Amino acid sequence: MIFAGMFYIATLLLVVGLVYKIFDYSRTPAPLKIPTTPAPTTQKGVVYRMAKEVVLFESLFKSNKWIWVFGWLFHFGMLLVLVRHLRYFVTPVPEWLVFIQPFGKYASIMMVVGLGGLLARRFLVDRVRYISTPSDYLMLVLLLGIGLSGMMTTFVVHTDIVALKEFFMGLMFFDIQPVPEDPIILAHLTMVALLMLIFPISKLLHAPGLFFSPTRNQADNPREHRHVAAWAARLDRNN
Amino acid sequence: MAAAEFDIPEIKETIEVPKIHEGVMAHVKSFPAPKPVQDFMGYPHELGEDWKERAIDKMGDLLGKYRSLKVFLDACVHCGACTDKCHYYLGTSDPKNMPVARQDLMRQVYRRYFTTAGKLFPKLVGAKDLTRETLDEWYSYYHQCSECRRCSVFCPYGIDTAEITMAGREILNHVGIGQKYSNEILGKVQKIGNNLGLPGPALEDTLQGLEEDIEMDTGVPVKLPIDVKGVEVLLVTPSADFFSEPHVESLIGYAKVFHAAGISWTLSSHASEAGNFGLFNGNYETMRKVAMRIRDAALELGVKRIVVGECGHAWRVAYSFWNTLTGIGYGADDPFSIELQKQLDHNYPQPQHICELTNDLINQGKIQVDPSANDDMVVTYHDSCNVARASRMGDMPGGQFIIPRDLIKKVVNNFHNMADDTIYESTFCCGGGGGLLTDDLMEVRVKGALPRVTALNTVVQEHGVNFMATICAICKAQFTKVLPKYGFDMSMVGGIHQLVSKAVKLDAPKQAD
Numbered sequence: 247m248i249f250a251g252m253f254y255i256a257t258l259l260l261v262v263g264l265v266y267k268i269f270d271y272s273r274t275p276a277p278l279k280i281p282t283t284p285a286p287t288t289q290k291g292v293v294y295r296m297a298k299e300v301v302l303f304e305s306l307f308k309s310n311k312w313i314w315v316f317g318w319l320f321h322f323g324m325l326l327v328l329v330r331h332l333r334y335f336v337t338p339v340p341e342w343l344v345f346i347q348p349f350g351k352y353a354s355i356m357m358v359v360g361l362g363g364l365l366a367r368r369f370l371v372d373r374v375r376y377i378s379t380p381s382d383y384l385m386l387v388l389l390l391g392i393g394l395s396g397m398m399t400t401f402v403v404h405t406d407i408v409a410l411k412e413f414f415m416g417l418m419f420f421d422i423q424p425v426p427e428d429p430i431i432l433a434h435l436t437m438v439a440l441l442m443l444i445f446p447i448s449k450l451l452h453a454p455g456l457f458f459s460p461t462r463n464q465a466d467n468p469r470e471h472r473h474v475a476a477w478a479a480r481l482d483r484n485n
Numbered sequence: 486m487a488a489a490e491f492d493i494p495e496i497k498e499t500i501e502v503p504k505i506h507e508g509v510m511a512h513v514k515s516f517p518a519p520k521p522v523q524d525f526m527g528y529p530h531e532l533g534e535d536w537k538e539r540a541i542d543k544m545g546d547l548l549g550k551y552r553s554l555k556v557f558l559d560a561c562v563h564c565g566a567c568t569d570k571c572h573y574y575l576g577t578s579d580p581k582n583m584p585v586a587r588q589d590l591m592r593q594v595y596r597r598y599f600t601t602a603g604k605l606f607p608k609l610v611g612a613k614d615l616t617r618e619t620l621d622e623w624y625s626y627y628h629q630c631s632e633c634r635r636c637s638v639f640c641p642y643g644i645d646t647a648e649i650t651m652a653g654r655e656i657l658n659h660v661g662i663g664q665k666y667s668n669e670i671l672g673k674v675q676k677i678g679n680n681l682g683l684p685g686p687a688l689e690d691t692l693q694g695l696e697e698d699i700e701m702d703t704g705v706p707v708k709l710p711i712d713v714k715g716v717e718v719l720l721v722t723p724s725a726d727f728f729s730e731p732h733v734e735s736l737i738g739y740a741k742v743f744h745a746a747g748i749s750w751t752l753s754s755h756a757s758e759a760g761n762f763g764l765f766n767g768n769y770e771t772m773r774k775v776a777m778r779i780r781d782a783a784l785e786l787g788v789k790r791i792v793v794g795e796c797g798h799a800w801r802v803a804y805s806f807w808n809t810l811t812g813i814g815y816g817a818d819d820p821f822s823i824e825l826q827k828q829l830d831h832n833y834p835q836p837q838h839i840c841e842l843t844n845d846l847i848n849q850g851k852i853q854v855d856p857s858a859n860d861d862m863v864v865t866y867h868d869s870c871n872v873a874r875a876s877r878m879g880d881m882p883g884g885q886f887i888i889p890r891d892l893i894k895k896v897v898n899n900f901h902n903m904a905d906d907t908i909y910e911s912t913f914c915c916g917g918g919g920g921l922l923t924d925d926l927m928e929v930r931v932k933g934a935l936p937r938v939t940a941l942n943t944v945v946q947e948h949g950v951n952f953m954a955t956i957c958a959i960c961k962a963q964f965t966k967v968l969p970k971y972g973f974d975m976s977m978v979g980g981i982h983q984l985v986s987k988a989v990k991l992d993a994p995k996q997a998d
């Protein structure tokens with residue numbers, strides 16, 4: 247029951263928080279054209295630029311190969327792992343999802359290695375140490391905790407995944423089922439709920455933020471198109 | 486008050502990333518603006534009782550008006566990718582000159598007053614109360630950022646510290662701490678028409694003197710017209726072009742190009758300044774007011790084209806913002822903009838950069854050049870930050886790198902680029918941009934120039950480069966002052982049109998279009 251409640255609350259806050267933040271970003275104008283140039287001159291080009299940022303971390307690649315390697319391992323490991331987790335939420339499990347299961351399993355290693363590298367940088371590089379706040383370390387520790395406890399359940403002590411699936415399916419259909427009484431899985435679930443809670447109020451907002459970043463999402467066409475924010479258009483009328 | 490003594494950094498073989506040295510630049514304080522200057526700008530000149538509320542209110546106001554500020558303050562993950570990208574960090578080793586740390590000066594206050602996490606767990610997320618000390622740090626470190634956007638190229642979310650710096654200065658102005666240098670200039674440009682405060686008659690005298698010089702030099706009566714109605718082109722150029730060396734050599738170059746191509750043109754005494762320091766202070770309305778002078782002059786003189794001279798931040802404002810601020814450009818459907826846009830000749834980009842214009846004229850055979858006139862020169866090119874990372878030339882991305890180099894190669898025979906990671910979008914600022922070109926910030930300027938000077942030194946050693954061309958009035962002024970401190974000759978720096986000026990053939994037969 248406690249776990250069911252925890253997940254309902256965490257999901258609610260995650261969704262409400264993110265929807266609010268996205269609404270807030272989209273209603274705040276960008277009054278001036280400030281794409282970092284050279285920038286694409288068309289909207290299509292912007293989609294391509296953004297896709298490269300999301301999939302390849304292009305700017306980060308230009309900037310620092312170590313952070314790029316660790317960051318990319320972590321994010322794409324995590325993405326695969328997350329996709330793999332879908333099997334707890336759908337019945338029957340589709341072919342392709344069955345197919346990626348083994349990849350997802352090893353992706354957890356990518357994720358943990360990436361996180362380890364990022365954490366090491368926070369200690370080892372004086373510049374990064376200087377800018378790190380306690381929450382920066384804790385966030386990595388939390389994700390490492392999630393990754394490692396998850397790996398334990400697949401690689402070390404096998405969890406009763408049938409019961410776990412029943413628990414999540416139950417949550418989805420408002421038919422609460424007991425959670426498997428395994429300390430590792432309980433720790434894993436608690437940390438995931440915590441991550442969901444902090445997502446909309448922390449730097450994890452970088453995920454939606456990227457899409458709203460004017461230096462990346464604006465087309466470079468100021469001579470051809472007049473771009474005016476509502477609050478700024480009012481100034482024109484006084485002339 | 487004399488500026489503090491400091492050591493000139495040593496030029497190493499490569500640009501090195503220093504270990505951090507906390508607080509080594511904390512003493513830097515640009516002179517604050519006195520009462521009359523702040524009064525004219527409509528800002529208080531000292532902290533009132535309620536400064537804290539005013540600061541937080543202003544921050545809230547800006548957060549509601551600028552998505553850049555809101556997203557940038559939220560999105561940074563402290564990954565550290567930008568920490569070695571700022572020339573001021575590379576030159577000073579003060580960690581607060583790392584872009585992310587500069588942002589954090591504001592982010593910690595933002596978190597404390599505007600975010601749930603910062604209100605509940607300030608220590609955990611690095612949130613801090615706004616104090617007098619914070620303000621002092623803002624004043625110090627927001628005047629050690631040239632708003633060059635190098636960090637925004639390398640940040641995975643495009644976080645542009647320049648946007649934070651601008652907001653920081655705007656808030657400081659609102660609580661009564663303005664910078665003397667920038668705010669004085671903003672007063673002069675609005676009262677007199679240009680940043681140097683040259684009144685119309687003085688300007689006419691100067692131009693007349695230049696006409697005489699050119700004629701003496703070349704035997705050709707090249708004119709520098711001002712306030713002439715009904716001509717084709719209005720040229721808007723930084724006022725330094727009228728009397729500073731080496732700027733004036735480029736002005737002569739523009740005049741020769743117009744003469745050789747037979748294009749009628751004029752300067753304007755009302756808009757005798759392309760520069761717009763409103764950009765540096767992050768105040769939209771000031772920037773708009775300053776930009777409106779150009780619109781007014783264009784309407785008044787009835788010109789068909791608006792061309793901008795060699796100035797980096799001016800080109801950013803012209804290219805990226807004029808259409809927004811004043812309707813100079815195309816594609817508007819509101820009466821305010823249409824009034825001007827129907828007057829402009831749609832065969833040309835509006836506004837057009839002088840390098841675009843000259844390069845096109847040479848390509849079309851409308852003017853002839855002889856590069857051997859510059860055979861004593863071995864030239865390199867310094868991409869100015871605002872041209873490189875905040876604007877474009879021509880019709881394809883990156884034209885701002887291609888067109889100036891094309892043009893240089895047409896007018897000189899010996900050209901060498903500096904190292905790739907110090908030019909194009911990765912170009913290093915001259916160290917004097919963004920409102921820092923003042924003697925009270927000399928230490929910041931000299932140290933901040935170190936990465937560029939290091940790259941320059943390499944091509945000097947390897948290729949015997951003896952001239953660094955650039956198309957920015959601030960870069961020119963900064964380098965003439967700073968290069969000698971590193972042992973280079975100040976005459977090594979000049980504009981592209983200084984080279985054009987020597988190569989262009991004035992008596993060349995003009996071809997019909």
Ligand code: HEM
Pocket residue numbers: 299300301303306313314316317318320321364365382385386389441450452453454456562563564641
């Ligand atoms: C659109 C999706 C996303 C994109 C494009 C993205 C991109 C990035 C990039 C480029 C970095 C900096 C490099 C690094 O340190 O790894 C980063 C950092 C980080 N990301 Fe993401 N991310 C996304 C989604 C997420 C999600 C869903 C999570 C959450 C759980 C997450 C957690 C993190 C963390 C914790 C860091 C900081 C790592 C550190 O402390 O060094 N990201 N992200």
Ligand code: SF4
Pocket residue numbers: 570571572573582583584587629630631632633634635636637645646647650
């Ligand atoms: S904008 Fe330029 S000067 Fe300012 S922090 Fe970024 S790199 Fe440094």
Ligand code: SF4
Pocket residue numbers: 560561562563564565566567568584585639640641642644
């Ligand atoms: S590169 Fe961007 S996200 Fe990373 S620390 Fe710098 S500003 Fe923050």
